[in-house]
Amino acid sequence: MDEERIRDIEIHLLLEALRLRFGYEFHNYSRASLKRRILGCLSTCAFKRISDIIPLLLRDESFHQKLILALTVTVTEMYRDPEVFKSLKEHVFPVLKTWPFINVWHAGCASGEEVYSLAILLKEGGYLDRARIYATDINEEALCKAREGVYPAGHLRQYEENYRLAGGSECLAQSCHIRYELAMMHTDLRKNMVFANHNLATDGTFTETHLILCRNVLIYFNQELQDRVLRLFAESLIHGGFLCLGSKESLRFSSVADQFVPICSEARIFQKRLEPNHES
Amino acid sequence: MNHEAIVMGASAGGIAALNTILGGIPAFFSLPILLVQHVGPQGGRTLAACLEARTPLHVREAEEKEAIVPGTVFIAPGGYHLLVERDHTLSLSMDPKVQYARPSIDVLFESAADAYGGALVGVLLTGTGRDGAHGMTRIHLRGGLTVVQDPADAEAAEMPEAAIATGSILKVLPLPRIAPFLIELAGDGA
Numbered sequence: 001m002d003e004e005r006i007r008d009i010e011i012h013l014l015l016e017a018l019r020l021r022f023g024y025e026f027h028n029y030s031r032a033s034l035k036r037r038i039l040g041c042l043s044t045c046a047f048k049r050i051s052d053i054i055p056l057l058l059r060d061e062s063f064h065q066k067l068i069l070a071l072t073v074t075v076t077e078m079y080r081d082p083e084v085f086k087s088l089k090e091h092v093f094p095v096l097k098t099w100p101f102i103n104v105w106h107a108g109c110a111s112g113e114e115v116y117s118l119a120i121l122l123k124e125g126g127y128l129d130r131a132r133i134y135a136t137d138i139n140e141e142a143l144c145k146a147r148e149g150v151y152p153a154g155h156l157r158q159y160e161e162n163y164r165l166a167g168g169s170e171c172l173a174q175s176c177h178i179r180y181e182l183a184m185m186h187t188d189l190r191k192n193m194v195f196a197n198h199n200l201a202t203d204g205t206f207t208e209t210h211l212i213l214c215r216n217v218l219i220y221f222n223q224e225l226q227d228r229v230l231r232l233f234a235e236s237l238i239h240g241g242f243l244c245l246g247s248k249e250s251l252r253f254s255s256v257a258d259q260f261v262p263i264c265s266e267a268r269i270f271q272k273r274l275e276p277n278h279e280s
Numbered sequence: 281m282n283h284e285a286i287v288m289g290a291s292a293g294g295i296a297a298l299n300t301i302l303g304g305i306p307a308f309f310s311l312p313i314l315l316v317q318h319v320g321p322q323g324g325r326t327l328a329a330c331l332e333a334r335t336p337l338h339v340r341e342a343e344e345k346e347a348i349v350p351g352t353v354f355i356a357p358g359g360y361h362l363l364v365e366r367d368h369t370l371s372l373s374m375d376p377k378v379q380y381a382r383p384s385i386d387v388l389f390e391s392a393a394d395a396y397g398g399a400l401v402g403v404l405l406t407g408t409g410r411d412g413a414h415g416m417t418r419i420h421l422r423g424g425l426t427v428v429q430d431p432a433d434a435e436a437a438e439m440p441e442a443a444i445a446t447g448s449i450l451k452v453l454p455l456p457r458i459a460p461f462l463i464e465l466a467g468d469g470a
Contacts, residue, residue: 004422031365032391
């Protein structure tokens with residue numbers, strides 16, 4: 001058996017150890033990037049082989065944390081793909097306006113930049129007071145950052161430009177305190193936010209939602225897991241609620257695709273049908 | 281060894297080089313080509329349209345989880361890494377930049393080397409930096425064929441030179457000879 005096949009077995013065993021020991025389910029993640037992440041983590045340890053880290057993982061609590069962080073790290077920014085936020089403002093906000101309260105779910109929120117991005121626009125539209133924003137992720141360290149809402153001030157120039165392209169009506173700097181090198185998001189943005197650890201691969205729905213944002217998360221999942229997650233979203237959304245995916249993601253692998261109508265194909269915004277689809 | 285796929289990487293000066301190569305490949309070419317050209321966030325689509333006009337091959341921005349089919353050029357979307365899965369489908373990631381780039385040539389080449397082993401051809405073209413050097417090494421270690429544009433005729437020699445310095449390059453070819461070489465490899469020339 002060649003070395004590459006053996007390495008595949010090692011990865012399988014490592015993921016199985018994570019599942020049996022800690023309940024994390026990574027088997028249905030896209031394997032190529034997961035492998036890169038595992039090898040990246042391995043290169044920071046003194047070990048040569050993937051199977052060498054299994055004994056450590058099973059017994060060392062801090063190493064398990066480190067591995068989970070390495071496997072789930074994500075890169076995000078404020079108003080990434082500004083046109084998506086602009087579309088949300090144009091196509092989704094007018095509908096949100098008609099509801100007495102709005103539950104928003106940011107699934108896979110990472111360090112929270114997009115959570116604040118949307119909250120600022122909701123505030124400008126006058127909807128933030130009746131919104132509750134659930135921001136979830138499996139990466140605890142990222143959730144802590146999201147909860148703090150403190151970002152490098154050096155990124156603000158880029159964010160400001162994105163915000164302008166997203167149709168923001170003020171100035172992003174008005175939504176945060178800048179002290180030294182840090183930009184701290186205003187606490188009033190956070191008052192209706194709930195941050196929680198939630199695993200899309202294993203956990204269920206927790207509330208009825210009106211808008212779900214899950215951007216650039218599905219690309220990391222295989223078709224089976226994508227279907228699971230999209231079924232979860234379909235279950236959580238009210239009829240007429242909205243789903244916003246990443247610009248390269250779609251509903252095509254999902255058994256619930258026919259429950260949704262595309263609202264803005266460029267921005268990957270879908271609306272759950274107002275009436276249940278009787279054919280399905 | 282029968283070849284099953286070509287991965288191609290380019291940076292500065294890449295568009296002109298890609299026009300030359302893809303323009304020289306006939307419509308009946310039987311191998312898929314997976315391509316990373318360093319571009320900005322929206323660049324993938326523009327690049328696809330620009331190359332489509334120059335080649336009889338189908339050119340499109342890669343979609344996640346799509347199957348790799350012959351005679352088609354799949355371009356990494358701007359802002360995403362492009363990877364090949366074991367079952368020869370494509371996947372995308374927003375992982376941190378590699379070699380200051382996303383899409384990164386190394387990420388595509390290394391995953392493709394794992395997926396195709398000796399059946400892969402890696403082609404590294406003009407560019408600054410050293411993205412692609414690790415990827416070419418991986419392709420070589422897995423028994424694949426490595427081809428680099430001759431630094432002497434590359435608009436930017438740094439990237440080809442970095443790959444050559446790894447000692448894992450089998451062929452160094454001037455730009456005009458790359459397309460004929462690939463056609464011969466694919467066995468489509470007869």
